[in-house]
Amino acid sequence: MRKFLGITLFLLVTTSNATQAQTAGKSLAERLGYARDAKLVIVHADDLGMTHSVNAASIKGLESGLVTSASIMVPCPWFPEMADYAKAHTDADLGLHLTLTSERVFYRWGPVASKGNVRSLVDSNGYFHLNWTETTHIDAREVEIELRAQIERALAMGVRPTHLDSHQYRLFENGKDIFQSVQRVAHEYKLPVFVVRDWFADRPYLETSLSADDLAVDHTVTIEPGVAPQKWADFYATALKNLQPGVTVFIIHLAFDDEEMRAATRERDTWGAAWRQRDFNFFTSAEFRALLREQDIKLVTWRELAHAAK
Amino acid sequence: MRKFLGITLFLLVTTSNATQAQTAGKSLAERLGYARDAKLVIVHADDLGMTHSVNAASIKGLESGLVTSASIMVPCPWFPEMADYAKAHTDADLGLHLTLTSERVFYRWGPVASKGNVRSLVDSNGYFHLNWTETTHIDAREVEIELRAQIERALAMGVRPTHLDSHQYRLFENGKDIFQSVQRVAHEYKLPVFVVRDWFADRPYLETSLSADDLAVDHTVTIEPGVAPQKWADFYATALKNLQPGVTVFIIHLAFDDEEMRAATRERDTWGAAWRQRDFNFFTSAEFRALLREQDIKLVTWRELAHAAK
Numbered sequence: 072m073r074k075f076l077g078i079t080l081f082l083l084v085t086t087s088n089a090t091q092a093q094t095a096g097k098s099l100a101e102r103l104g105y106a107r108d109a110k111l112v113i114v115h116a117d118d119l120g121m122t123h124s125v126n127a128a129s130i131k132g133l134e135s136g137l138v139t140s141a142s143i144m145v146p147c148p149w150f151p152e153m154a155d156y157a158k159a160h161t162d163a164d165l166g167l168h169l170t171l172t173s174e175r176v177f178y179r180w181g182p183v184a185s186k187g188n189v190r191s192l193v194d195s196n197g198y199f200h201l202n203w204t205e206t207t208h209i210d211a212r213e214v215e216i217e218l219r220a221q222i223e224r225a226l227a228m229g230v231r232p233t234h235l236d237s238h239q240y241r242l243f244e245n246g247k248d249i250f251q252s253v254q255r256v257a258h259e260y261k262l263p264v265f266v267v268r269d270w271f272a273d274r275p276y277l278e279t280s281l282s283a284d285d286l287a288v289d290h291t292v293t294i295e296p297g298v299a300p301q302k303w304a305d306f307y308a309t310a311l312k313n314l315q316p317g318v319t320v321f322i323i324h325l326a327f328d329d330e331e332m333r334a335a336t337r338e339r340d341t342w343g344a345a346w347r348q349r350d351f352n353f354f355t356s357a358e359f360r361a362l363l364r365e366q367d368i369k370l371v372t373w374r375e376l377a378h379a380a381k
Numbered sequence: 382m383r384k385f386l387g388i389t390l391f392l393l394v395t396t397s398n399a400t401q402a403q404t405a406g407k408s409l410a411e412r413l414g415y416a417r418d419a420k421l422v423i424v425h426a427d428d429l430g431m432t433h434s435v436n437a438a439s440i441k442g443l444e445s446g447l448v449t450s451a452s453i454m455v456p457c458p459w460f461p462e463m464a465d466y467a468k469a470h471t472d473a474d475l476g477l478h479l480t481l482t483s484e485r486v487f488y489r490w491g492p493v494a495s496k497g498n499v500r501s502l503v504d505s506n507g508y509f510h511l512n513w514t515e516t517t518h519i520d521a522r523e524v525e526i527e528l529r530a531q532i533e534r535a536l537a538m539g540v541r542p543t544h545l546d547s548h549q550y551r552l553f554e555n556g557k558d559i560f561q562s563v564q565r566v567a568h569e570y571k572l573p574v575f576v577v578r579d580w581f582a583d584r585p586y587l588e589t590s591l592s593a594d595d596l597a598v599d600h601t602v603t604i605e606p607g608v609a610p611q612k613w614a615d616f617y618a619t620a621l622k623n624l625q626p627g628v629t630v631f632i633i634h635l636a637f638d639d640e641e642m643r644a645a646t647r648e649r650d651t652w653g654a655a656w657r658q659r660d661f662n663f664f665t666s667a668e669f670r671a672l673l674r675e676q677d678i679k680l681v682t683w684r685e686l687a688h689a690a691k
Contacts, residue, residue, distance in 0.1 A: 122641075124641070151487050151489050155486075177459070177462035177465060178433070179461050183507055185498075186494075188497065195537065197493055197530075220507075224506050227506055228506060330637075330640075330641065331640065334462065
């Protein structure tokens, strides 16, 4: 997925409109009450619950009105802080960022389910795997157990999620069995899942696993390693100026470049503290606000999408 | 325990020397190579691993030479940062702060063992209990399972602990069965446990559960709610000026009063960010260093105690 997300912006600029055609009649934009060629954007902050720094920056982003949606990592230590926020802000568009990896070195978390029931998901120290490699056998039944446990904890602690997505895209990029586990759980809890039409060509099982009532957004944009820090705003401005019609989800990662975040991510810069501060700076900026106006881009939420799909 | 620790300083000033007499021959001070009436102090930082702020302040304390020992909470998210430090600093006097509670509201952790095997230790959301009340049934067999899991993870991740102690004194203040679980585990791993002779009067099972080879330190000092922030240094200075002969363990709690620590402890001030910054300020101060010299107090470590006991 890293690979095919890397070319998302390229696709977004060069592909024809064929991929965005909805299968039956009205497009997603139309179902949301907009013209067929409207440019609609969800500005989505990932990884809430990971650290206090992520929580504080993401809440500030949401409250600026420029970040429309976010999703929370239930297994992470700071999840209770976000659950408390969600209970007090029922209008906030918060989903669950289903999490099966613990990708940092000095700061780690593990499953919500009993470890004995999800052995394939944990390493020898009981944390989620740092990474999934060719030799990591992940049991799709255990994935389903853990996803249910994460949703049940969120509900028990007062979160009413608007959607589901996947930390590090693990649930989308690792085959049909795992994606179908997500689909079963999503249908059971009646929650939309973040899936993008632009992904279908590379991962046909994503499309064939969807039922007629399932949503798929049209495009996604996310910044990747390789963009120089001083080119951050340029990358996003170019993406906004070249936006295609339909619903595009900007996947962003907010945090402050502070002591906690620097320590939590210090083994590598990618998605690190400075990276997240740059995302925060752009998506709460007057420049971003002006681009939305100039390009006639409307911000929407997962709650609106879910409502439109009904 | 909160109650009887609260009067420790009072006891320390008023009791006779009877309680410090070792059962057989040489006192602990003598076994350490000091005179019988030597005043020996372990300056012990608790709660390492809890947050990055605690880790950073405690490491700075240890490296100042004025904090001699510390213990690490294996279930906490920042344990890997401390395990990494321990591996790189094999001379640091680091024990395990055995942990069965998750006492904060917005930032939480759970067991190392599989939850299904330690049901009595977790709440309905899968975290360690926020508190143990009269109605919390804690199964001593499950305590033993969890303690072994914590020690095994620490060993697997490269920590070579010099001693064991108990977060919030839970393992000492909740009856003979739980304390004997600790003792069995400690004997198996050949590690000394932090037990204080001054506690025996109120908790006779602590004394009767010790075997002939087990260590007990003579006194302990820890600051408690009720001391005004501006009296912090006075409290410790008074304790140091009134120190009795023998081994006294100062139990302190170090962190910086920063964003992360304020957020992690914001539901109450006790043992909060400002509290821990005050402890850091005193125990790394020139005033503390001068008091040690003036009062002819020698700093010792758990490693020295364990060696002397052999």
